[in-house]
Amino acid sequence: MIFAIIIGMSLATMIPRIIPAFIVDKLRFRDWVNRWLNAIPFAALGALVFPGILTVTPDKPHISIIGGLTAVVLAYLGAHVILVVIGAIVTVFILST
Amino acid sequence: MEQMDIKQHRSQRVMMLRRGMTVGIPIMLGYLPIAITYGVLAKQAGMSLVELTFMSILVYAGASQFMAANMIAVGAGAMEIIIATFVLNFRHFVMSLSFTNRLRSVGINWKAPLTLGLTDESFAVSSMHTKEPGMDKGGYFYAGIFITAYISWIVGSFLGGVLGEVIPENLSQSMGIALYAMFIGLIVPTVKKELKVGLIVIIAMLINTLCMELFHMSSGWAIVIGTVFGGFFGIFLLEEEQA
Incomplete structure (x- = not known):
């Protein structure tokens, strides 16, 4: 039974992922479509970060915000992504214990 | 002469693959604790080790897997779980459009398998590297990122299922910020420019x-x-x- 669920879920995630590979090969997009598609990563990053970040510390959302701001500052100062990640983890850890 | 050519091709492949894997390390850092938590939760929901690991191999979608484990625990129907998965992961259709449009110069034999490894995180990281599709053996670079992420997810799930909560709860909660911090770390340098x-x-x-x-x-x-x-x-x- 669980395996049937896994196969069904697998199709539900694979099909939307793979279809664009075949669509894109067949089509030439207009300029504005290309600009839209190029902006998708930035929009996706925005939508993925907020308000999702608040759920990291659900009962104390301000801690998540401070963790996020720490990441912004570190990244702004030019720190490597790994350092940005570790800095945010340490901040949240210190504030929540 | 020909042999040298083959050798050069191979080293370019290895180099691109390695570069991709290095770029994928932050994803690994973020995936391991989440995958372990998923493994623990799935086990508690009554899934066997084989089932929960196979779900990571075949479904490979974090949020959906958490949801599925919760729904299995409360005895939800299969169709209900599958439809919820589709809704939760439909965003990957949009991301895949953007991703494959950028990889036009890469053949379908590379593009199609790569899209199966698209997640929020692998998409975000690869989208911030826009020069590689035009490079020689550029596909290997993306493969490097995707393989690192995929393996971390599977290994983490398995470990969670076997070992239980190996990471203390307060540390694991703090590590929940990792992927958000990675997203921020990817976006800020671009915004600065x-x-x-x-x-x-x-x-x-x-x-x-x-x-x-x-x-x-x-x-x-x-x-x-x-x-x-x-x-x-x-x-x-x-x-x-x-x-």
């Missing part, structure tokens, strides 16, 4: 928040709408060459 990009990011955040708070949409649809409509502003804000 091009302020207009920051506007797209903020608009997408606002649309997403509005969809959830005002219209009470599920987070799956809210992210799709935030991404699609936030991206529309890029049509006016970005030049052809950018991004």
Whole structure:
């Protein structure tokens, strides 16, 4: 039974992922479509970060915000992504214990 | 002469693969604790070690797997779980469109398998590297990122299922910020260079928040709408060459 669920879920995630590979090969997009598609990563990053970040510390959302701001500052100062990640983890850890 | 040529090709492949794997390390850092937590939760939901590991191999979608484990625990129907998975992961359709459009120079024999490894995180990291599709053996670079992420997810799930909660709870909660911090770490350098990009990011955040708070949409649809409509502003804000 669980395996049937896994196969069904697998199709539900694979099909939307793979279809664009075949669509894109067949089509030439207009300029504005290309600009839209190029902006998708930035929009996706925005939508993925907020308000999702608040759920990291659900009962104390301000801690998540401070963790996020720490990441912004570190990244702004030019720190490597790994350092940005570790800095945010340490901040949240210190504030929540 | 020919032999040297083959050798050179091989080293270019290995080099691109290694570079991709290095770029994928932050994803690994973020995936391991989450995958372990998933493994623990799935075990508690009554799934066997084989089942929960296979789910990571075949479904490979974090949020959906957490949801599925919860739904299995409360005895939800199979169809219900599958439809919820589709809704939650539909955003990958939009991301895949953007991803494959950028990889036009890469053949379908590479593109199609790569799309199966698309997640929020692998998409975000690979989208910030826009020069590689034009490079020799560029496909290997993306393969490096995707393989690192995929393996971390599977290994983490398995470990969670076998060992239980190996990471103390307060540390594991703090590690929940990792992927968000990675997203921030990816976006800030671009915004610093091009302020207009920051506007797209903020608009997408606002649309997403509005969809959830005002219209009470599920987070799956809210992210799709935030991404699609936030991206529309890029049509006016970005030049052809950018991004």
